[in-house]
Amino acid sequence: MIYADNAATTAMCDEAIAAMIPYCKQIFGNPSSLHTVGQVAKEALNDARERIAKLLGCEPTEVYFTSGGSEADNQAILSAAARGAKTGKKHIISTAFEHHAVLHTLKKLEKQGFEVTLLDVHESGLVTAQEVADAIREDTCLVTIMYANNEIGTIQPIAEIGAVCKARKVPFHTDAVQAVGHLKIDVRRENIDMLSLSAHKFHGPKGIGVLYARKGFPLVNVIEGGAQERGKRAGTENIPAIMGMAAAMEKACVNLEKNAAYVSKLRDKLIDGLLTIPHTVLNGAREPRLPGNVNVCFEGIEGEGILLLLDAKGICASSGSACTSGSLDPSHVLLAIGRPHEIAHGSLRLSISEETTEADVDAIIQATKETVATLRSMSPVWRDLQEGKRQYVIQ
Numbered sequence: 001m002i003y004a005d006n007a008a009t010t011a012m013c014d015e016a017i018a019a020m021i022p023y024c025k026q027i028f029g030n031p032s033s034l035h036t037v038g039q040v041a042k043e044a045l046n047d048a049r050e051r052i053a054k055l056l057g058c059e060p061t062e063v064y065f066t067s068g069g070s071e072a073d074n075q076a077i078l079s080a081a082a083r084g085a086k087t088g089k090k091h092i093i094s095t096a097f098e099h100h101a102v103l104h105t106l107k108k109l110e111k112q113g114f115e116v117t118l119l120d121v122h123e124s125g126l127v128t129a130q131e132v133a134d135a136i137r138e139d140t141c142l143v144t145i146m147y148a149n150n151e152i153g154t155i156q157p158i159a160e161i162g163a164v165c166k167a168r169k170v171p172f173h174t175d176a177v178q179a180v181g182h183l184k185i186d187v188r189r190e191n192i193d194m195l196s197l198s199a200h201k202f203h204g205p206k207g208i209g210v211l212y213a214r215k216g217f218p219l220v221n222v223i224e225g226g227a228q229e230r231g232k233r234a235g236t237e238n239i240p241a242i243m244g245m246a247a248a249m250e251k252a253c254v255n256l257e258k259n260a261a262y263v264s265k266l267r268d269k270l271i272d273g274l275l276t277i278p279h280t281v282l283n284g285a286r287e288p289r290l291p292g293n294v295n296v297c298f299e300g301i302e303g304e305g306i307l308l309l310l311d312a313k314g315i316c317a318s319s320g321s322a323c324t325s326g327s328l329d330p331s332h333v334l335l336a337i338g339r340p341h342e343i344a345h346g347s348l349r350l351s352i353s354e355e356t357t358e359a360d361v362d363a364i365i366q367a368t369k370e371t372v373a374t375l376r377s378m379s380p381v382w383r384d385l386q387e388g389k390r391q392y393v394i395q
């Protein structure tokens with residue numbers, strides 16, 4: 001089996017699993033308990049918080065553990081909205097190609113009277129800091145823009161956007177779920193006020209993540225209850241997962257440059273190989289792009305068909321995002337970068353990792369060529385294109 005769907009989730013690394021095991025049984029205490037088993041667990045919790053803070057470039061008191069990226073996104077956005085509403089600021093800036101954890105939270109706020117400006121994304125898969133600056137108004141209470149896109153892998157100019165937001169005194173949140181562990185991040189240097197991350201996107205466990213929030217930023221609770229996470233996120237801490245996340249994040253950050261160099265070389269080979277297939281286009285600019293992301297559209301065929309045939313050949317890939325597969329709507333990300341419906345349906349995302357080999361890439365290219373040829377031979381749309389009854393969208 002060749003796993004090329006690391007943007008959906010990753011396999012846990014051995015270090016993460018090893019870090020979790022002691023906290024499942026021997027040190028299973030509740031950090032809120034006053035006895036020794038509880039207090040030892042509490043020490044581990046503090047230690048993990050310090051290690052993660054160091055990797056982000058922030059203080060341990062600015063790290064809030066959540067159930068993952070979605071919860072962190074929700075809490076960040078709802079907190080900024082609540083803060084804005086107090087002073088009559090009810091305008092939020094984001095982009096059209098955010099993750100649904102962001103877009104659906106913004107939709108909810110629109111129903112509550114907030115106004116949301118979704119910036120258009122260029123065909124390159126980028127927005128510019130100038131476009132953010134131009135959209136900021138007197139009543140803007142939040143800018144939320146993802147660090148790197150989960151479908152097409154393009155990396156936004158986060159430090160420049162951070163500088164704009166700082167100068168205009170507007171809070172800046174970034175969904176960095178695809179970036180942490182893969183790109184160098186420093187929340188202070190990049191003027192990020194809030195950041196979301198999720199462990200299962202960098203070989204850590206599922207169901208655990210972090211909301212970083214700059215000291216003094218008033219968070220509202222998404223989960224009410226006990227006083228965990230300095231009163232901002234109730235629920236007994238998932239210590240095994242937190243320890244696994246800290247170990248996976250350290251490993252990913254220590255090896256970041258080495259992995260990025262290796263994986264991006266394979267990515268480029270994969271892109272070049274796929275683009276030899278006629279009437280195929282890369283989605284999003286080649287650079288700046290996540291080391292492991294490849295996303296292409298093939299004219300005349302459907303993404304679901306590609307996935308099924310690739311799966312039969314032992315290759316795990318994705319078309320659109322995992323959250324929307326199963327629905328027949330084309331990806332909102334591909335529509336946002338201006339891909340027309342008819343070709344947005346024929347998309348394939350391959351997200352590779354440092355575990356991918358050059359032989360895997362060769363096998364993926366070969367299997368994809370065969371798959372596209374098979375599907376095109378059965379496609380009435382492709383026949384029409386070939387016979388000149390329809391115009392090619394992808395030249």
Ligand SMILES: *Cc1c(COP(=O)(O)O)cnc(C)c1O
Nearest residue numbers: 068069070099101150177178198
């Ligand atoms: C995976 C992902 C999320 C959701 O994270 P979960 O931990 O699965 O809730 C949010 N944003 C982006 C960009 C993602 O890739």
